[in-house]
Every structure is written in structure tokens, then in C-alpha cells.
Amino acid sequence: MWRRQNDEEGACLLDHKPRVASFFHHLGEEAPLVPSGTVFFSGCNFRCVYCQNWDISQHPEAGVETTPQALAAIQIRLREEGARNINWVGGEPTPNIPHILESLRMLAARGVNVPQLWNSNMYLTPEGLSLILHVMDIWLPDFKYGNDKCALKYSVAPRYWEVVTRNFSTICRRREDIIVRHLVLPGHVECCTKPVLKWLAENCNYALVNIMQQYRPDYLVVKLDKYKEIRRRVTEEEMQEAYRYATELGLAWEEVS
Ligand code: SF4
Numbered sequence: 001m002w003r004r005q006n007d008e009e010g011a012c013l014l015d016h017k018p019r020v021a022s023f024f025h026h027l028g029e030e031a032p033l034v035p036s037g038t039v040f041f042s043g044c045n046f047r048c049v050y051c052q053n054w055d056i057s058q059h060p061e062a063g064v065e066t067t068p069q070a071l072a073a074i075q076i077r078l079r080e081e082g083a084r085n086i087n088w089v090g091g092e093p094t095p096n097i098p099h100i101l102e103s104l105r106m107l108a109a110r111g112v113n114v115p116q117l118w119n120s121n122m123y124l125t126p127e128g129l130s131l132i133l134h135v136m137d138i139w140l141p142d143f144k145y146g147n148d149k150c151a152l153k154y155s156v157a158p159r160y161w162e163v164v165t166r167n168f169s170t171i172c173r174r175r176e177d178i179i180v181r182h183l184v185l186p187g188h189v190e191c192c193t194k195p196v197l198k199w200l201a202e203n204c205n206y207a208l209v210n211i212m213q214q215y216r217p218d219y220l221v222v223k224l225d226k227y228k229e230i231r232r233r234v235t236e237e238e239m240q241e242a243y244r245y246a247t248e249l250g251l252a253w254e255e256v257s
Pocket of ligand 1: 057
């Protein structure tokens with residue numbers, strides 16, 4: 001993040017300027033969070049081959065270059081229109097942390113206080129996490145993969161398990177409010193869903209867990225034959241096995257799934 005001091009492009013495909021693809025009141029998030037004032041950044045530090053937002057996550061030019069002042073104005077407008085929170089998402093919000101923090105300083109100076117929600121793949125450094133740890137009110141992270149091999153193959157994310165579990169551990173040790181999202185991938189219940197759920201049961205058992213069924217083949221999965229093993233929807237049997245295992249582990253998933 002801090003290396004992008006100039007116009008050089010980072011792994012997130014962005015230079016040092018934030019870009020916003022859209023912002024609006026999201027009504028499709030988990031019930032206690034809506035209406036959620038959602039800000040979609042373009043660019044992402046992952047390359048998920050099934051990304052449903054690939055048009056903005058892999059194409060930062062789709063977003064409009066913005067400033068901390070503009071981010072502050074967006075938050076004020078969304079709040080005045082009834083948003084219960086500000087939901088930072090993308091793409092991925094992580095590359096935009098300095099700009100988000102600057103916008104929050106501007107809001108504070110104006111006496112505006114809006115609950116902050118971090119909607120992220122959680123692939124960020126300890127330094128990045130420490131910057132937002134005392135600022136975010138609710139965590140809405142993805143926990144995608146149960147091993148590094150799948151993370152590398154489908155998201156080009158090296159050391160995924162180490163990085164993401166480190167960040168989850170930091171948040172869960174503090175017993176922060178958290179709703180973990182896990183998207184079940186076809187054929188990945190044993191290698192991904194179960195290790196993710198097991199880790200949560202052992203390390204973050206108070207979290208609400210949203211076990212999501214809505215995977216559909218998209219982007220490179222439909223374009224390239226090398227991902228054809230995930231070119232289908234998740235079966236009902238796979239979902240039932242995921243739910244059964246979550247129940248066996250004692251996870252709180254039924255409230256949000
Ligand atoms: S982390 Fe999310 S936004 Fe980024 S590429 Fe993966 S699915 Fe798309």
C-alpha cells in the first residue's frame with residue numbers, strides 16, 4: 001500500500017489515487033445492516049477467476065478518480081439519505097485505506113459519526129489492519145479458501161491461509177462484531193468449506209457465519225477451459241453438507257444464511 005506513492009501501478013491495478021465505481025444504498029446485505037451506504041472501489045488485490053464484479057475489480061479505469069474530500073461528501077450524503085452505516089467494498093477497499101482514513105478525519109472535524117463497515121477479502125498486512133482496527137465498527141470479511149493451493153489457483157493469492165487467519169485472529173481475539181462470509185465453491189466443500197468452518201469454530205466461535213450458496217460461473221471460469229471444474233452451480237447436497245458441518249461445529253450460521 002505505502003509503495004504506491006506515485007503513478008506506478010500496484011498489484012491491485014491502481015496507482016496512488018482511489019477510484020470509485022459507484023455508491024448507493026445497498027438493500028441486499030445481511031438484514032441488520034441495511035440500508036447500507038455502500039461505496040464500491042475499483043481495483044482489487046485478488047484475481048478471482050469467478051469474480052462477479054470483474055468489470056470493476058479487474059478494470060480500475062471503470063471507476064472515477066476521487067479524493068478524501070469526495071469520500072467524505074459521499075458518506076455525508078449516504079447518511080443523510082438514511083444509511084445505517086458506510087460499507088467499504090469493491091473490488092477491494094484495502095488499497096484505499098489512507099484515503100478512507102483521511103476522509104474519516106474530515107468527517108470527525110465536521111462532527112459527523114457514521115458506523116463503519118469493512119467488507120473485504122482480508123488479504124492485508126498487519127500494518128494495514130492496525131490502521132483500521134480502531135476505526136471499523138463492524139467486520140464483514142470473506143473467508144474464501146481452506147488452503148493455499150485453491151487460493152493460488154482461483155485468486156492468485158500466495159500465502160492466503162497464513163495471511164487471512166492472522167488477520168481474523170487479530171479481530172476475533174478482540175471480539176469485534178463480525179459476520180464472516182463464506183462462498184461455497186462447487187467441488188470445494190472438503191478442501192475449502194470445511195477447513196474454513198473448522199478454523200472459525202476453533203478461533204472465532206462467537207462470529208455469525210454466512211454460508212453463501214450464490215456462486216455462479218462467471219468471468220474466466222466461463223471463458224477458459226482450465227477452470228471448467230467450477231463451471232457449475234453448487235448442488236443442494238453440497239450446501240446441506242456445509243450446513244450440517246457448521247451445525248456439528250456449533251457455529252451460528254442459521255441467523256444469516
Ligand atoms: S476478492 Fe472479491 S472483488 Fe476481488 S477479485 Fe475476488 S471476488 Fe472479485
